[in-house]
Amino acid sequence: MNAKHKTVFIAFSSQKGGVGKSTFTTLVASTMHYRLGYNVAVFDADFPQHSLMKMKSRDLAMVMENESLKKLAYKQFTTINKKAYPIMQARADSVLETAHEFLSSSSIPIDVVFFDLPGTVNTPGILNALAGMHHIFTPITADRVVMESTLIFTQLLQDVIMKKGETSIETINLFWNQVDGRESTPLYAIYNQLIDQLGLSLMQSQIKNSTRFRKESEVNSKAVFRSTVMPPDERLMKASQLDQFINEFLKIIEL
Template identity: 40%
Template sequence: MKEPVFIAFSTQKGGAGKTTLTVLMASYLYYVRGLKVLVVDCDYPQYSIKEMRDRDVEILRINSAFKKNFMEQRERIQRDPYPILITKPEDALDRARAIIESGKEDYDIVLFDLPGTINNPGVAKTVSLMDYIFCPVAADKLILESSLAFAMKVRDEIMTVSGCSVKDMYMLWNLVDAREKTDLYERYEEVFEEQMLQTLKTRLPDAKKYRREGSKDAARAVFRSTLLPPDKNLLKGSRLVELADEILGIIKL
């Protein structure tokens, strides 16, 4: 049995996009690239990904266009939707391991959606047992300061401890405003580099499509869903494919 790669898009500031990135990457890698994915929603107590799956299932029940797309995709890829494990952060690793070791599925990637606070011992332990951490950051003062503080805390207080599994951590530019000057991000990256923090090359734009979910009554293309992959037309210009390629290169999958 192969060992799956444990990944978390993690930061402590709400609004940075960690849950959206987790869902988009899970759906793209599973439904489009064919990788076997397990999602662990341990963002206690709100469990945002579970709520998204529940909404998707309800839309599937009442929206015929959404149901048609779902059934056509299921027939094409011959797969049920990827599983979502709901658990408290302190139990996340044990419960994920139990699923993996059951041997029912040979997972490639396990994606964790963690709570924002790193001061909780259960969260800190779970973070320490990730293989890779991608920390979303935006050119917003509060998000920037919070994400930087989170990354430095992980670097200084988690990655230095014996038994830590983290191989690499990267900052990830999200919600990039096309009107911002490029050199603004380059100056911030110089600060990251001074703090010995790596930055992914791919920058994700601030685009409304990232929030495009299924609708109970409208027959529209969907970008963010736990039951469907991002729509092919909406993928254009999203940089999601480039992000997936860069991450898969880093984790060697």
């Protein structure tokens, strides 16, 4: 691999489960690799779930069982002329070394490596792994427990790890996920003000919540949203405002 090629390390990370870390890793990796022309790789270090490894197996099986998706996948891979991005299992305490070994042996230059990391600071090696990221993106929801956990975690990264200087972190970015238009607007305003007072970065993009976006669970579906082998359906991207998120995401990482 060309040693001068810069590979960006990115993690969707949070100390709270169920806020969308693995989902966003998949959505953004698939959009970049299959639709935008970037080469990406993913390391699943979220022991013991390793949900991305399992997701890829389910996605491949579903494509083979669904004629509509099989046709879409065939058209996709013959058009872009490259394979599905690799998802590799690793341990949090050695994932950085494993990633660098992979990059040094890769026959193609990798633009972005995504890391799906455990959601607890008690995991051995997790803080060192986070310190090795270039950019961290943290999904948040308008829930008091989620917010308290996330803000403490983000301040730890920003005020302890980043200020020590022994880190690759360039940005830490919070963003609203599962936004329900029926929820009280003042609630978000209060949280936004708190985030600003703490000196944390909040993305302008907000991801809308809808059961329509869970298309990977529908066996007879003609479109997918979350998939490791295909990009999100463009109509669903627009409806969820994921398209706006991707644009802002690309500006932040400056590829």
